[in-house]
Amino acid sequence: MRPAPTKKTLGYLAAFTIVFLWSGWIVTSRFGATSALTIYDITAMRYGISGLIVLPIAFYYKPWRGLTIRRIAAVSLFSGFPYTLVVYQAFTLAPAAHGGVFMNGVLPAITVGLGWLWFKDKPHRVQIGGTVLIIIGASVTLFGSDANQMDTSWQGDLLFMLGGLCFALYMVMTRLWSLTATQVLFCSSVVNGVIFTPLWFFFLPSGLSEASALDIGLQALYQGILATLFGMVIVAFAVRHIGAPPTAAFMSGVPAIAAFLGVLLLGEEFGLMGWISILILTPGVLMTALWNSHAPTQKT
Numbered sequence: 001m002r003p004a005p006t007k008k009t010l011g012y013l014a015a016f017t018i019v020f021l022w023s024g025w026i027v028t029s030r031f032g033a034t035s036a037l038t039i040y041d042i043t044a045m046r047y048g049i050s051g052l053i054v055l056p057i058a059f060y061y062k063p064w065r066g067l068t069i070r071r072i073a074a075v076s077l078f079s080g081f082p083y084t085l086v087v088y089q090a091f092t093l094a095p096a097a098h099g100g101v102f103m104n105g106v107l108p109a110i111t112v113g114l115g116w117l118w119f120k121d122k123p124h125r126v127q128i129g130g131t132v133l134i135i136i137g138a139s140v141t142l143f144g145s146d147a148n149q150m151d152t153s154w155q156g157d158l159l160f161m162l163g164g165l166c167f168a169l170y171m172v173m174t175r176l177w178s179l180t181a182t183q184v185l186f187c188s189s190v191v192n193g194v195i196f197t198p199l200w201f202f203f204l205p206s207g208l209s210e211a212s213a214l215d216i217g218l219q220a221l222y223q224g225i226l227a228t229l230f231g232m233v234i235v236a237f238a239v240r241h242i243g244a245p246p247t248a249a250f251m252s253g254v255p256a257i258a259a260f261l262g263v264l265l266l267g268e269e270f271g272l273m274g275w276i277s278i279l280i281l282t283p284g285v286l287m288t289a290l291w292n293s294h295a296p297t298q299k300t
Contacts, residue, residue, distance in 0.1 A: 011241030014234040015250040021234070023257040025227040026099045027265055032219045033091035036210040042088055042219050043081050044200040049224025051193020054185045063182040071177055072187055078170040079184065080192035087163040094156025095268040100258030101141045102160035103167075104251060105281045108288040109134045110161075110168040118172055130287030137281025141274055181236055189228060248289035252282050 032042045058064075064072065077083075091099060109131040115121040123131070142157055174184065200206070208216065238247045256278045262268040 007241045011238050012246075014238040015242060015247045018231060018234050018238060018247075019250050019253045019257060021226060021231050022104070022251065023100065023254050023261055025222060025231070026104075026254070026258040027096045027261045028218060028222045028227075029088060030091045030096040030099065030262065030266060032215065032223075033088050035215045036207040036212070037215055037219060038205050038207045039085055039088035039092065040200050040204040041206050041208055041211070042223055043084050044197055045216075045220045046084060046223035046228055047081060047189060047193040048197045048200075049220055050189040050228040051197070053225070053229060054189040055193075057182065058186045058190050061182045063180065063186040066180075067183060067187075071173075072191060075170065075173055075179065075184065075187040076191040076195075078166045078173065079188040081196040083163055083166040083170070086159050086166065090156040090159035090163060092156070094153040094160065095270070096262030096266060097255070097259035097268065097270045097274060098141060098153055098157055099160055100255035101138055101277065101281060102157045103164045104254040104258070105278075105285055106134055106138055106161055107164045107168060108248065108285050110164055111171065112288055114168050114172050118176070127288045130284040133284025133287070134281050137277045137279075137284060140277035140280060181232065185229075185232065249286055252285035252289060255281060255285075 029042070033039060067075075087099070087103065090103075094102075112121075112123050112127050112131055116123055138157075142154060173179070235247065238250075259270050259274065259278060263270055
């Protein structure tokens with residue numbers, strides 16, 4: 001009889017899964033943002049569905065007991081609809097591959113900078129070198145685009161980086177305040193669902209009547225369940241059993257996989273310079289992500 005897999009093995013499998021789940025979210029979001037659906041429809045599905053699912057869990061665990069109003073507001077802001085609206089708007093302007101590069105790829109560099117400013121975690125020269133590679137790789141993507149694509153993609157790229165900054169701030173808050181999974185779910189899903197869903201229903205433009213059942217079903221499933229709920233669970237599982245740095249290292253594959261899926265599924269063009277940028281950026285992501293596991297001066 002074959003022995004059961006160890007928790008460490010399952011942790012690596014979870015990290016491997018989240019890479020494809022996150023890459024798929026990038027392509028799905030680009031697909032939704034360029035469909036008949038508005039970015040407000042996609043956001044409403046994300047927080048309306050996940051909020052309804054999390055609501056009974058929140059009532060059972062009452063995660064708000066350990067949070068102040070200020071902390072609830074901050075976490076809800078940087079993990080909620082202001083963040084996703086910025087990202088979905090970026091997907092209307094730039095291809096999926098740029099989302100992988102300018103949001104996921106640049107995220108470790110932003111995180112290193114915030115760690116230095118917020119926690120006084122002075123970056124090691126390895127992290128500085130990795131950050132330089134990330135900046136070079138992202139620059140090649142930006143300036144290597146053809147003229148027609150550059151007309152709008154640079155605006156999307158800036159929005160992707162703004163979204164990455166929001167997500168990095170959310171991660172810093174999670175660390176600073178030692179937030180639990182139920183507290184994060186409460187802020188990101190329930191609070192945002194309660195606030196945004198009525199705003200969308202009464203005041204914001206919608207394309208639901210023009211969208212196909214496939215568009216609506218895909219976004220509802222991926223945004224409301226897979227990315228928001230399932231993704232969080234398996235990330236937490238991977239971090240618990242193999243650690244945060246290896247999990248982050250797995251995520252270095254997101255830009256390349258997202259670019260490949262964008263070409264394969266959406267028919268987007270990425271070009272030689274785009275692939276060169278990923279070859280430069282990916283080692284930089286690995287360097288900034290993995291160094292934390294070897295640096296004795298890092299705070300926990």
